[in-house]
Amino acid sequence: MKRWQKLLLVLLAILICSQIPFAYRRYRLGRLSDAILQINSQRQPKPDEKFGEYKGVVHVHSFLGGHSTGTFEAIIAAAKQNQLDFVVMTEHMSANFNTAAMTLKDVHGDVLFINGNEVSTPTNERLLIFPGDETAVMTESSAIADVLARTKVRGASALVAYPEEFKSWNTPGYDGVEVYNVYTNARTMNPFVMLFDGLWSYRSYPDLLFATFYARPANGLRLWDDAIRLTGKRLVATAGNDAHANVGLSLNDASGKRWVGFQADPYERSFRLVRMHLLLPTGEALNSGSLVQAFSAGHCFIGFDLFGDTTGFRFVASNGSDQKIQGDEIAAGNGVTLSVEVPVSARVVLLKDGQVFSDQTGIKEKDYAVAEKGSYRVEVYLPQLPGPVSAQPWIISNPIYVK
C-alpha cells in the first residue's frame, strides 16, 4: 500500500469515529420522541372550575426591528398552527418610527397579539415592555428609573430581559424577570457540535434538536430568587422564545426566492418549545388588560411543552380562610397548605427562597404543610425522559409568598 493510501485510510477512520457520538445522539432523540408521545398519551389533567388556562409566547420579533426578516403572516400562521391564545410581540426600537404602533396587535385568527417593545437603556440594561408606545424610542437616552416610571403610569408591564446584564435591581417599577431565553441558551452551544447534530438529526427530529442544548437556566433563576429576597417584592418569572426566524443557511435568487437551504428557527418551531401558561378567573375574557394584569400578578407558569403538554399544572395555597394561586401572597396564620397537581407522574421539587425544600419522584398530586414564611416555588422534572433532558425542568412555577 502506498503512503498516500495509508494516510487516506487513517483519515477515513478518524472521520468515521468522529461521527459515532452524533449517530448515538440521533438514536437518543428517537427514544426521546417515543417517550414524549407516551407522556402526552398518559396526561390526565384535572378540570379546574375556578380558572381558565391560556397558553402563549412572549418575546417575539418581526422584520420591524431590523434583526429579523419574519413577516406578520408567518407569525400569525405559526401561532395558529400551535393553537396559541396569545403572542406578546417585543419589537426593537427605531429612531425613525414607532415599532409598537406598527407591529401586530389585537386579535388575528383567534390569537390575541400584544404590541410590545424590547428596549435598551444607556447602561445596556434591557427590558421587555408591553404594550409598548412611542416613548419606547426615548429609552436610549433615558435613565432606567424614568423608563420604568413611565411604564407604570401607562399601566403597562415591564420585565427584566437578560438578567445577567441587569444592575438596577433596586429600582422600582419592574414586574419580573425573563429567567429563560431560548436564544441565549442556544448560543452556549458549540457550533461544530450543532452542525453535526443538524446533519444527523435535522431531517428526522427538527424540533427535538432543542433537547441537545436545553439546560436549566441556573443563573437566571438565582438572580430572580435573589431579587425577590433582596427587594421583598413579588416578581414574576417568564420564559422568552426570543423568536427572530433568522437563523439558518440558504441560497436565494434575486427576488429572494429560496433555491436551497434550511431555516433552523422558524416561528412555528420556536413557538412549540416553551410557552407561558396564564391563569384567569373563570368568566374573565382574555384581552390586553387582563393579560397584562395576570402577568404582573405572576398568575402564570413556564411550560416546556415540547417535552409534553404542561396544561393542567396547578400550584395553590390555602390557610383555612384564604385560597390563593401562584403569584399571590397568603398569610402564614396557623400554617399554610401548598398543593401541587401535575398532568402526569413527575419529580416535583419545592423550593423555599431558592433552596430545595422537598424533592420527590412519582408525584401527581401532593400537599405540603408549611409553617415558615418565605417564597415557595415549584420545578417539575420528567425522569421518564431519556438523556440529559430528564435532569432539566419541564415546568417552572411562579412563587406563592407566605407572609
Ligand SMILES: [Zn+2]
Ligand atoms: Zn429579543
